[in-house]
Amino acid sequence: xxxxxxxxxxxxxxxxxxxxxxxxxxxxxxxxxxxxxxxxxxxxxxxxxxxxxxxxxxxxxxxxxxxxxxxxxxxxxxxxxxxxxxxxxxxxxxxxxxxxxxxxxxxxxxxxxxxxxxxxxxxxxxxxxxxxxxxxxxxxxxxxxxxxxxxxxxxxxxxxxxxxxxxxxxxxxxxxxxxxxxxxxxxxxxxxxxxxxxxxxxxxxxxxxxxxxxxxxxxxxxxxxxxxxxxxxxxxxxxxxxxxxxxxxxxxxxxxxxxxxxxxxxxxxxxxxxxxxxxxxxxxxxxxxxxxxxxxxxxxxxxxxxxxxxxxxxxxxxxxxxxxxxxxxxxxxxxxxxxxxxxxxxxxxxxxxxxxxxxxxxxxxxxxxxxxxxxxxxxxxxxxxxxxxxxxxxxxxxxxxxxxxxxxxxxxxxxxxxxxxxxxxxxxxxxxxxxxxxxxxxxxxxx
Amino acid sequence: xxxxxxxxxxxxxxxxxxxxxxxxxxxxxxxxxxxxxxxxxxxxxxxxxxxxxxxxxxxxxxxxxxxxxxxxxxxxxxxxxxxxxxxxxxxxxxxxxxxxxxxxxxxxxxxxxxxxxxxxxxxxxxxxxxxxxxxxxxxxxxxxxxxxxxxxxxxxxxxxxxxxxxxxxxxxxxxxxxxxxxxxxxxxxxxxxxxxxxxxxxxxxxxxxxxxxxxxxxxxxxxxxxxxxxxxxxxxxxxxxxxxxxxxxxxxxxxxxxxxxxxxxxxxxxxxxxxxxxxxxxxxxxxxxxxxxxxxxxxxxxxxxxxxxxxxxxxxxxxxxxxxxxxxxxxxxxxxxxxxxxxxxxxxxxxxxxxxxxxxxxxxxxxxxxxxxxxxxxxxxxxxxxxxxxxxxxxxxxxxxxxxxxxxxxxxxxxxxxxxxxxxxxxxxxxxxxxxxxxxxxxxxxxxxxxxxxxxxx
Numbered sequence: 001x002x003x004x005x006x007x008x009x010x011x012x013x014x015x016x017x018x019x020x021x022x023x024x025x026x027x028x029x030x031x032x033x034x035x036x037x038x039x040x041x042x043x044x045x046x047x048x049x050x051x052x053x054x055x056x057x058x059x060x061x062x063x064x065x066x067x068x069x070x071x072x073x074x075x076x077x078x079x080x081x082x083x084x085x086x087x088x089x090x091x092x093x094x095x096x097x098x099x100x101x102x103x104x105x106x107x108x109x110x111x112x113x114x115x116x117x118x119x120x121x122x123x124x125x126x127x128x129x130x131x132x133x134x135x136x137x138x139x140x141x142x143x144x145x146x147x148x149x150x151x152x153x154x155x156x157x158x159x160x161x162x163x164x165x166x167x168x169x170x171x172x173x174x175x176x177x178x179x180x181x182x183x184x185x186x187x188x189x190x191x192x193x194x195x196x197x198x199x200x201x202x203x204x205x206x207x208x209x210x211x212x213x214x215x216x217x218x219x220x221x222x223x224x225x226x227x228x229x230x231x232x233x234x235x236x237x238x239x240x241x242x243x244x245x246x247x248x249x250x251x252x253x254x255x256x257x258x259x260x261x262x263x264x265x266x267x268x269x270x271x272x273x274x275x276x277x278x279x280x281x282x283x284x285x286x287x288x289x290x291x292x293x294x295x296x297x298x299x300x301x302x303x304x305x306x307x308x309x310x311x312x313x314x315x316x317x318x319x320x321x322x323x324x325x326x327x328x329x330x331x332x333x334x335x336x337x338x339x340x341x342x343x344x345x346x347x348x349x350x351x352x353x354x355x356x357x358x359x360x361x362x363x364x365x366x367x368x369x370x371x372x373x374x375x376x377x378x379x380x381x382x383x384x385x386x387x388x389x390x391x392x393x394x395x396x397x398x399x400x401x402x403x404x405x406x407x408x409x410x411x412x413x414x415x416x417x418x419x420x421x422x423x424x425x426x427x428x429x430x431x432x433x434x435x436x437x438x439x440x441x442x443x444x445x446x447x
Numbered sequence: 448x449x450x451x452x453x454x455x456x457x458x459x460x461x462x463x464x465x466x467x468x469x470x471x472x473x474x475x476x477x478x479x480x481x482x483x484x485x486x487x488x489x490x491x492x493x494x495x496x497x498x499x500x501x502x503x504x505x506x507x508x509x510x511x512x513x514x515x516x517x518x519x520x521x522x523x524x525x526x527x528x529x530x531x532x533x534x535x536x537x538x539x540x541x542x543x544x545x546x547x548x549x550x551x552x553x554x555x556x557x558x559x560x561x562x563x564x565x566x567x568x569x570x571x572x573x574x575x576x577x578x579x580x581x582x583x584x585x586x587x588x589x590x591x592x593x594x595x596x597x598x599x600x601x602x603x604x605x606x607x608x609x610x611x612x613x614x615x616x617x618x619x620x621x622x623x624x625x626x627x628x629x630x631x632x633x634x635x636x637x638x639x640x641x642x643x644x645x646x647x648x649x650x651x652x653x654x655x656x657x658x659x660x661x662x663x664x665x666x667x668x669x670x671x672x673x674x675x676x677x678x679x680x681x682x683x684x685x686x687x688x689x690x691x692x693x694x695x696x697x698x699x700x701x702x703x704x705x706x707x708x709x710x711x712x713x714x715x716x717x718x719x720x721x722x723x724x725x726x727x728x729x730x731x732x733x734x735x736x737x738x739x740x741x742x743x744x745x746x747x748x749x750x751x752x753x754x755x756x757x758x759x760x761x762x763x764x765x766x767x768x769x770x771x772x773x774x775x776x777x778x779x780x781x782x783x784x785x786x787x788x789x790x791x792x793x794x795x796x797x798x799x800x801x802x803x804x805x806x807x808x809x810x811x812x813x814x815x816x817x818x819x820x821x822x823x824x825x826x827x828x829x830x831x832x833x834x835x836x837x838x839x840x841x842x843x844x845x846x847x848x849x850x851x852x853x854x855x856x857x858x859x860x861x862x863x864x865x866x867x868x869x870x871x872x873x874x875x876x877x878x879x880x881x882x883x884x885x886x887x888x889x890x891x892x893x894x895x896x897x898x899x900x901x902x903x904x905x
Binding site for chain 1: 481491535537588631829850900
């Protein structure tokens with residue numbers, strides 16, 4: 001069956017079984033993927049995944065069943081399974097309804113690229129080899145430890161009892177390398193570099209060049225004393241440390257459950273006035289863009305933080321229903337076998353004016369961190385971990401790479417201690433677009 | 448029988464060596480959050496994969512179809528990928544000899560979750576949720592999740608191996624969030640074994656919930672631990688993270704080959720005399736236990752460090768051949784969409800004979816670290832993992848609790864500084880991510896060493 005035929009068939013079956021409400025979500029994914037290990041091709045594979053997940057509601061009891069087999073008989077079995085689970089479930093008094101149909105926006109430009117969809121395993125391999133070559137060309141001391149390049153094409157279909165019946169498809173090209181530099185018996189710490197794109201506008205050369213550059217720049221590191229200082233976070237690191245707790249805290253599910261530090265902060269100042277953050281599910285070419293979300297609700301643009309003031313939260317239909325408001329179209333599913341949760345679509349931090357070099361030039365005493373290996377507690381905002389590919393900065397200049405140095409602090413305090421936001425925006429793996437950010441008052445810990 | 452289908456398809460092979468795996472994974476998830484039923488999920492993924500070798504070059508292909516013609520197609524695809532990618536490979540594979548086994552294995556179980564009454568399991572989760580929420584007024588939110596992961600695996604190779612395994616894992620997870628005057632904190636606690644539902648007879652899920660609730664409640668109004676190098680006791684529940692992150696990864700032969708700090712260290716001393724570190728594929732109820740790995744190699748108890756000296760590494764058939772040793776049964780795949788790579792199974796540091804008081808006795812000013820969070824390791828042996836709670840130790844006495852922080856260190860130094868090991872051995876459940884995720888066991892007894900605490904700078 002086609003995807004939409006299977007979701008429609010599932011829906012009909014659930015209705016026949018006496019479901020109060022039902023939703024079928026089917027997904028088909030093609031992944032052409034190359035894994036590098038020790039600088040060699042470890043595997044080259046083309047994977048086809050498909051399956052259907054069925055949400056069925058009976059007397060406010062919610063059952064969810066899934067299967068990777070889309071045959072008619074199996075879809076039927078899966079519907080029966082969902083019904084039996086719904087009957088076993090303890091009714092959830094907070095359940096209102098699955099989403100109802102709304103007019104869908106025009107599909108955002110650039111979310112599907114036929115060229116990416118058609119990439120063979122061998123062509124993905126060529127991308128990986130170009131990155132590998134660029135790393136070697138950049139620095140002879142560079143060695144690739146591992147890496148992965150994937151071209152993903154996914155098609156989804158969602159149908160529910162309230163008339164939602166839609167399909168869409170998208171492509172995503174991703175690649176990363178982990179690189180070390182070796183010199184006279186010394187092995188540098190592992191440097192990570194990547195690119196993400198919806199289209200062939202993707203640069204393996206940049207991945208290779210910067211991975212090698214970062215690895216080599218971390219050779220011959222020195223320690224520093226412990227102090228409280230200014231830290232430049234590159235976009236990837238700023239995502240881990242600042243945006244992960246931010247996304248957690250504007251997730252309406254966490255807000256409603258009192259897990260968010262911003263539960264009573266709507267309309268209040270929570271960050272410096274330079275910080276403006278928007279979630280835009282319709283961003284052209286956006287890595288998280290789509291016409292509709294994982295429940296079939298239209299994607300939209302939502303203000304999160306405007307000039308340091310908390311403006312809004314992100315919703316799926318469940319959290320929106322609880323507050324009798326409209327979903328912001330932020331339901332997300334990793335695949336057909338999971339229930340929709342709330343997540344950012346494209347979280348965009350408004351860039352400032354300074355380039356990275358200009359940011360470094362205003363640091364009196366501190367460091368730049370290009371990779372963070374640590375833990376961030378999203379409820380409290382506490383972060384602590386090792387600063388990797390980190391360099392010590394004094395009087396506006398990078399002095400030397402650092403070793404055995406940890407950083408710690410609180411992400412929510414850090415948002416009020418932002419000194420400057422850079423201008424060079426890039427996408428990161430957490431569906432975010434942001435430039436480097438300089439924050440103050442970070443604990444820098446050494447032996 | 449899928450094994451027969453695989454064997455039949457194998458007859459059509461033109462490759463030098465082929466491994467075929469069938470995998471059906473059934474999962475059950477029960478989740479209650481803040482007293483409300485959030486998820487009751489059940490489902491299955493199923494498929495077949497083929498890994499073919501032609502003149503030392505591997506090719507891999509998978510399919511979710513169980514029809515013979517589609518499996519044969521996957522086999523052909525894997526074979527042609529092996530041929531096509533050969534010119535681009537500098538390193539070609541050879542395999543260490545492994546006697547092809549004809550065997551089947553099933554997790555030792557008293558209460559098979561397949562036969563369980565789902566309603567009873569829902570009640571188990573509901574009761575735990577009630578205990579967590581009722582623990583104190585400070586607890587504002589909780590989640591209790593119970594999962595069963597039930598794997599049916601078949602393995603057939605062109606060498607004649609025919610293996611079926613059924614591996615059942617039960618895992619319970621609790622998170623609690625506490626709030627005190629706008630100050631939030633969270634605690635997580637889990638339990639997991641390869642076993643049937645009898646797991647909860649030994650450790651009731653409600654007890655797991657209490658640990659999480661108690662910790663969140665206790666830490667709601669306290670500050671974060673300070674930063675710096677300190678003598679510490681690492682709690683038995685998280686010492687496995689040290690075994691896994693500080694040593695385990697760097698002992699994986701693929702990483703050794705890449706130049707990890709363990710490279711060239713066989714026979715050399717890297718830890719104090721009292722440290723013996725093992726990766727055991729047989730450990731009873733270990734979350735990473737399998738009788739055979741995903742290359743059909745029987746698993747074993749592999750000694751990595753014995754009394755401080757490096758003894759060996761963790762191998763696939765390919766790296767075993769390269770290192771001229773026997774395959775240790777560490778090649779594991781997450782599911783049928785992945786080829787096997789070198790992974791740990793159940794990694795632990797062997798027990799000692801000290802009580803916690805004795806361990807604390809030797810510490811003038813330090814911390815007793817409890818509750819684990821995520822970890823990572825670098826080639827260089829620099830590792831980190833998170834802790835939830837740091838109990839202050841002053842002149843050998845345990846004092847107040849502070850919020851835990853991520854700790855780090857260089858594996859060499861931290862292992863050399865282990866000067867006393869406790870007698871409270873425990874094996875815990877863990878997840879490890881290395882290209883693919885997988886289930887692992889992590890174990891040990893509380894021990895004393897020195898680490899860098901990533902806390903507040905004075």
